[in-house]
Amino acid sequence: MVASTRARETDEIKDATGPADQTSVLLRDLRIDGDVDAIKACFDAVRVSCAGAEGGLSAECRARCGAKAVECARALLDRERSGAFDDFTANDGVSAIEDAYCVMFDVIESCAGASGRWTLKMREDAAAALTQAACRALGVEASSSGDLSAYCPPHARGTSSAHDLEHALSGGARVRCAAARALTALAKVNGKSLHGAWRAMFPTAANQLHIKSISTSIVKPIACDASAHVRCAAASAISAALEGPASSQYLAMASYTETNSASSRVRSFSPLSATLGDMVVTTLRALLLALASEPSAMCIREQCKAIGALCDAAPLGKFRSPLLREALEGVYARLSSLDAEIILHERAMVRNALFSALSAVLSAQGASAALDDVLSANASDIVSTMIGSARGIAHAGSKCEAYCALRALAAGHIAHLTALDARTLREFFPSAVCASGGGADDRLCQASARLLTEYLGAASGCVHVKSDTDEARAGAPTVTPALMPVDALRHAWLDAIESQLPVCAAHKSPLVRVAGLGALHRINANVIECLANDASALGKVLSMPHVVLTSGTEPVPAVRAAACGVLGTMAYLPCTDLENTAAALLVASRDASKSVQIPTSWALANVAEANASPTRALCDATIAVLARTFIESAANEHIDKVRANAARGIGHLLSSIEFENTDSSWLLDASHALASCLTTGNAKTQWNACLAVAALLRNASAMERSTSWSTYVVRMLLLLIRDASNFKIRMHA
Structure with missing residues (x-):
């Protein structure tokens, strides 16, 4: 009677008021x-308002709706x-509770975008409550006939997904699925705010993932849930929380x-x-264990x-554990058994x-x-599988x-690629892949x-520095010893210059x-050294970005921007002609595209830094044009x-010019431009301006010409x- 009265009152409110007033x-x-x-009737109405009135409900109203849904969900979990x-009818009562949970979690998911207005404690409480709900009634499912069926572990589900389809969203599974989706939505909006709830979201021991354990975590459904x-949804929530x-x-x-569990100490x-x-x-071990026997493609x-x-x-590299080895072997084992276990x-x-996970x-x-040992021991298996897949799979995405x-293998384990036959490697380079012209997939x-x-x-021992702050030379490649003999490295670069890069261009x-x-x-210096006797090849490769910028035939701003970035990196090479580089970049500085202006200014600043070398100094006319461009x-x-x-760039010019x-x-x-940057720039602009002013004050010949501006x-x-609130700005000032 009470329920029907309250539902009728809710309907009256719905008819009498607008969405925002009704929700309030x-x-x-x-x-x-x-x-x-x-409660269900109330949040049903709220859900309709949230779904159908994007413009009618303000962010503040949505935040209140989501917070109220979290509060009610926590209260309902406590009451359970x-x-x-306990005195509810087995079917009707449980169904009503599950309906209420699902509606509340749908509201939380739809209002997640406004969760930034919640306090940190509210977001952590929401994550903890949703994690508990994601493990609610785990292990016992109610069938459509009302009978209770026992939990079916992953290894007993068979090779088909018939059991999963039968129990897709039956019983408490729909509640757990809705809770995991809501947690995913919160993590995508602001994952950092959920760090305080990680103790509730993630397990710290394998025994917490047992079906009879009272512990809850977002990982437990992956190990135990039959749906x-x-x-x-649980795996998606983990991804969102960690990204x-x-x-x-x-x-x-x-x-x-x-540690050995038998001898490990229990710490307080x-x-x-x-x-x-x-x-x-x-x-990670729970994910690998689930992956080994998971029959569902979407779950994999x-x-x-x-x-x-x-x-x-x-930071798996500093873990004293064979975790990376386990991950590589687990992903590779599932990849090897793919054809036998997954429908076509x-x-x-x-x-x-699986290849994406292998790359990671x-x-x-x-x-x-x-992974060096395991790759060496299983080179004929793991590396051959990657090569065979890249060569023989018909599906372009795969x-x-x-x-x-293969790119991840080249970046971190180059020795296993250089050991291959040169003809085998050339099969995967542009001259062979793009040989079919329009028939080859662009991706x-x-x-x-x-x-x-x-x-x-x-192979060249190049570690690229992406930072353009003052702590590192902006864009300068850090040189380590080459990982190939000089002759082999020379042949690799000559092949790239003569065959591969022209195909890409x-x-x-x-x-x-x-690309x-x-x-x-x-x-880098290793490449310059190995090409020292091939002046034509070296000149050809150094001129490639110049052609893009000066020919006037490149219509795409992204390509012109990439060419500017290359010139910025090449500015540090001793064999680069700074005058020609500056001329090409000054042409690009007049580009109307913002995406080109940013790398052009970065590259010009690198040219100004390289100008400090007495053997590569720019002429006075170029310096004047460069300075006016910076201003x-x-x-x-x-x-x-x-x-x-x-x-x-102004700072580098002032530090190198008499x-x-x-x-x-x-x-x-x-000086006026630097003063403007000191007052109106963002943090990075201000500290770069501070460094430039320092160069100005140290330049005696410049200070002799100062008037009131100093x-x-x-x-x-x-x-x-x-x-200044920024410590770095105060330090540089």
Whole structure:
């Protein structure tokens, strides 16, 4: 009677008010300890409002709806645990509770975008409650006839997904699936805010994943749930929680040491680093165990994504455990048994996912040292499988993923590729892959060009520095000893210059042209040395980016931007003609595309830095044009990255020029531009401007020509020291 009355009142509110007012009234009158049917009816109306009134419900209203749904879900979970619903009818009562849960979790999922208005404690409580709900009634499913059927473990489900389809969303499975989806939505919005809830979300020991364990985690459904939909949603939640730089930074402190359980001590306190390490190891091993016997293709795909996200985020290289070896062997074992266990029309999707996971394992932190033994011992198996897949699979997407795995092998384990026959390698390079012209898939041609880039870079001992801050020479390739003999390296680069790179440059797809230019970033001192006796080949490869910028025939801004980036890297090479490089970049600086202006300003700043070498100094006319370009760019307040690079370029010019015999007409304008960057720039612009002002103050010939501007600039630095909130800005000032 109470339920029907409350439902009728809800209908009256729905008819009498608009979406926003209706939602406010419903949330105000709702009692979290009230009747289950009333709670369901209330959130049914809220769900309709959230789904059908994107413009009608404000972000604040959505945040209130989501917070109220979390509060009610937590209360309902507490009432269930306390036995408040024990007197419910087995079928009707349980069904009503499950309906209420599903509606509330749908509301949380739809309102996740507004969860940024919640407090950190609210988000952590929401993640903990959703994790508990994802394990609710795990192990006992109610069939349509009302009988209870026991849990069916993964190894007993058979090779088909008939059991999963039968129990797809029956009983409590739909509640667990809805909870996992809502947790995924929250993690995608702001995964960093859920770090405090990781203790509730992830297990720290394998016994917590047993079906009879009272522990809950988002990993437990993957190990225990009979529904493929729930396992898939749980794996997706793990991926969402681990993706992004914030998770990598948080897991950077993780550590783990494999111990003998019989002799290990039980500690009363575990540091956060050990707890995070236990989470990583337990989660990864649970995913690998589930992957080994998972019959569902969609679950395999999500589990592979989770394995890849974990390998990307965790510092597995410093773990004292054979975890990476286990991951490589587990993924490879499933890849080897793919044809026998997965139905034909799902094999391409599963193969893509497995190759993606294999790439993540091969490129994980510390994989070069940890996997060298297993790759050497099983070279005929693992490497041959990747090569055979890249060569023989008809599906283009699967071939691309196989190429990505080969690229990861080239980047971290180049010795296993250089040991192959040269003719075998050429089969995967652009001259062979793109030979069919328009018949070759553009994605495959791009993957081939990127494989060539990684192969040449690793063989040349090139580690590219991507940072353009003041701590490292911007874009300068760090040189390590080449991993190939000089003659072999020379032949590899000559083949690339004569056969591979021209094919990329002439390809119709701009993605392939960009990927081909990427190989030029890998030119370092080792390459210059091995090509010292081939002046024509060296000149040809150094002129490739110039042709893109000066020919006027390249219509795609991304390709022109890539060419500018290459010139910025080449500026540090001693054999580069700085005058020609500056001329090409000054032409590109007039490009209307923002995507070209940013790398052009970065490359010009590198040219200004390279100008400090007395043997490669630019002429006065070029310096004057370069300075005017920097001054104009520093005045561009619409593109902060251009301003930051311009400030850096001015600083490099001021540190390398003596003004006794050089035109100083631009000096006053440069000081005004730096003052503008000090006052109105973003953080990076300000600290680059501070460094540039330091170069100005150290230049005695420039200070002799100063008038009132030197005092003004010093006053600006003092204000930054006093008022700037950024420590780095204060330090540089």
